[in-house]
Amino acid sequence: MNTIRILLSLATHYNWQLLQYDVKNAFLHGDLDEGIYMNIPPGFEGNTGNKVCKLKKALYGLKQSPRAWFGIFAKVMKEFGYKQSQEKHEVKQRLTTEFEIKELGKLKYFLDIEVAYSTQGIFISQQKYVTDLLAETEKIGYKPVSTPLDPNHKLGEAKEEPVVDKRMYQRLVGRLIYLAQNRPDIAYSVSVINQFMHDPREPHIQATYRVLHYLKSNPGKGILFKKNNTLALKAYTDANYKGSLVDRRSTKGYCTFLEIILDDLRIKWDGPMKLYCDNKSTINIVHNPVQHDRTKHIEIDRHFIKEKLEEGVVCMSYVPSEHQLTNILTKGLNSSMFHNLVFKLGMEDIYSLT
Numbered sequence: 001m002n003t004i005r006i007l008l009s010l011a012t013h014y015n016w017q018l019l020q021y022d023v024k025n026a027f028l029h030g031d032l033d034e035g036i037y038m039n040i041p042p043g044f045e046g047n048t049g050n051k052v053c054k055l056k057k058a059l060y061g062l063k064q065s066p067r068a069w070f071g072i073f074a075k076v077m078k079e080f081g082y083k084q085s086q087e088k089h090e091v092k093q094r095l096t097t098e099f100e101i102k103e104l105g106k107l108k109y110f111l112d113i114e115v116a117y118s119t120q121g122i123f124i125s126q127q128k129y130v131t132d133l134l135a136e137t138e139k140i141g142y143k144p145v146s147t148p149l150d151p152n153h154k155l156g157e158a159k160e161e162p163v164v165d166k167r168m169y170q171r172l173v174g175r176l177i178y179l180a181q182n183r184p185d186i187a188y189s190v191s192v193i194n195q196f197m198h199d200p201r202e203p204h205i206q207a208t209y210r211v212l213h214y215l216k217s218n219p220g221k222g223i224l225f226k227k228n229n230t231l232a233l234k235a236y237t238d239a240n241y242k243g244s245l246v247d248r249r250s251t252k253g254y255c256t257f258l259e260i261i262l263d264d265l266r267i268k269w270d271g272p273m274k275l276y277c278d279n280k281s282t283i284n285i286v287h288n289p290v291q292h293d294r295t296k297h298i299e300i301d302r303h304f305i306k307e308k309l310e311e312g313v314v315c316m317s318y319v320p321s322e323h324q325l326t327n328i329l330t331k332g333l334n335s336s337m338f339h340n341l342v343f344k345l346g347m348e349d350i351y352s353l354t
Contacts, residue, residue, distance in 0.1 A: 001181045001182070005124075005182075005223070005225075008115075008122050008124065009225045010231075010265070011122060011225075012121045012225040012226065013228060017106075018106065018107035018122075019103070019105065019106060019107060020103075020105065020106070020107040020108070020110060021101050021102065021103055022101070022102045022104055023073075023095075023099045023100070024099070024100040024101070026073075026099070027058050027059065027060050027068070027069050028058065028059070029057070029058075029069060029099060030057065030058035030064075030065055030068025030071065030072050031057065031058070031068060031071070031072060032056070032057065032058055032064060032068060033064075033068075034064070035054060036054070036055045036062065036064070037052045037053060037054050038053050038059075039052055039053070040053055080094050112126055112128070112129040112178075113125075113126055113129075113182060114127060114128065114222075120224065121224055121225045121226045121227045122224075122225045123222050123223070123225070123348065124182055124222050124223050124225075125182070125220050125221065125222025125223075125351075126179055126182055127220040129179060130179065130215050130219040131219050133175055133212070134212060134215065134216055134219070137172065137209075137212060139209065139212045140216070142209075142213050142216060144213055144214065144217030145213045145217065146338075146339070147214060147332075147333065147334075147338050148185065148188075148189040148214040148215075149192060149210065149211070149332045151331075151332035151333055151338075152332070153207065153332055155192055155193075155195075155196075155203060155204065155207055157196070157201075158201040158202070158203050159201070161201040161202045162201065162202045163200070163201060164200045164201060164202060164205045166197075166200055169196075169197065169200035169204070169208070170200075172208055173190070173193055173194055173197060173208060176190045176193075176208070177190055182222065182223060183221070183222075183347075184223075184329065184345055184347070185221065185328065185338075185342045185347060186211055186214065186215070187329050188328060189332075190211065192207065193207050193208050193211070218349055220349045220351040221342075221347055221349050222347065222348065222349075223347055224346045224347065224348045226346065231269045232271075232273075232274070233269055233271065233272075233273035234274045234276070235273060235274070235275045235314075236275075236276045236277075236325040237276070238278060238326035238327060238329070238330050271313070272312050272315050273313065273314045273315070274317055275315065275316045275317070276316075276317050276319040276324070276325075277316060277317075277319065278318070278319050278320060278324040280318055283318055286305050286309065286316060287306075287309070287316075322337065322340075323344070325341055325344055325345060327341060328341040328342065328345070
């Protein structure tokens with residue numbers, strides 16, 4: 001999903017056209033690396049006795065099928081000599097020699113992700129995915145809330161609370177995990193409820209329902225890839241030290257607007273990459289050439305960052321906590337701060353834009 005977002009951002013910057021294709025019966029092209037057997041399907045004539053079928057190709061429904069399809073697709077692309085993106089017509093023409101391909105036109109919908117276009121840039125959202133989820137959980141008529149998680153939450157294991165349906169909880173949280181890939185505004189709340197998949201209790205399902213109530217208030221909110229004159233790498237990093245009430249582990253978050261995959265695409269950006277941190281002590285330690293006993297436990301990481309600073313790959317800058325974008329990924333926030341960071345992340349309701 002990171003690669004997809006990067007390509008969408010590049011498409012916005014370079015004004016690339018996005019087209020969509022579908023390979024007919026894609027999974028049936030995949031070769032299996034292991035022996036898999038199945039019962040003989042109904043309609044097969046002849047006395048089969050206790051015999052079964054051994055699969056020669058992947059079938060829909062097998063957990064191996066997606067990997068098998070990707071394997072054969074990657075193999076074909078490498079045989080064609082591709083190492084990076086080429087002209088779309090050449091790619092399409094070569095692929096049609098191996099697979100039956102249908103052109104679906106301009107990219108509008110894939111993997112439950114909706115793609116829209118405007119003069120401001122490219123937008124992605126999952127409005128249909130959200131509304132379907134709300135309908136399935138019968139949360140359409142519930143009152144929306146302004147944040148996905150109570151900023152003062154004290155969610156722990158709650159052994160004394162009533163047990164809830166474990167399978168239902170896992171399925172619901174699993175769907176929210178997928179949604180969070182394109183909805184960073186719910187990423188932290190989903191990471192919290194994800195900690196209780198093994199033994200969900202009543203407070204945990206109520207926290208999960210709160211995420212749904214928040215989604216009801218803005219089902220069409222998505223990521224806006226704005227058109228810019230410059231192509232720069234920016235990263236924000238933060239950690240909520242030992243903030244988990246379950247095991248006292250830290251919650252770390254990072255927000256990278258474009259990653260090093262640009263090197264593979266041979267695309268140059270205005271460097272160096274800017275790394276924003278809201279901890280002045282951390283920045284001072286990185287820039288300090290003197291080793292202290294109190295930093296021995298992180299010396300390897302410190303030297304790595306110091307090396308990248310000296311090489312001009314990155315430069316560290318201080319950002320006040322109220323402007324630290326990754327706060328939204330590491331802690332519960334009040335409504336005002338939460339929506340301020342949502343806006344700064346480039347999130348919009350794409351259906352309110354023209």
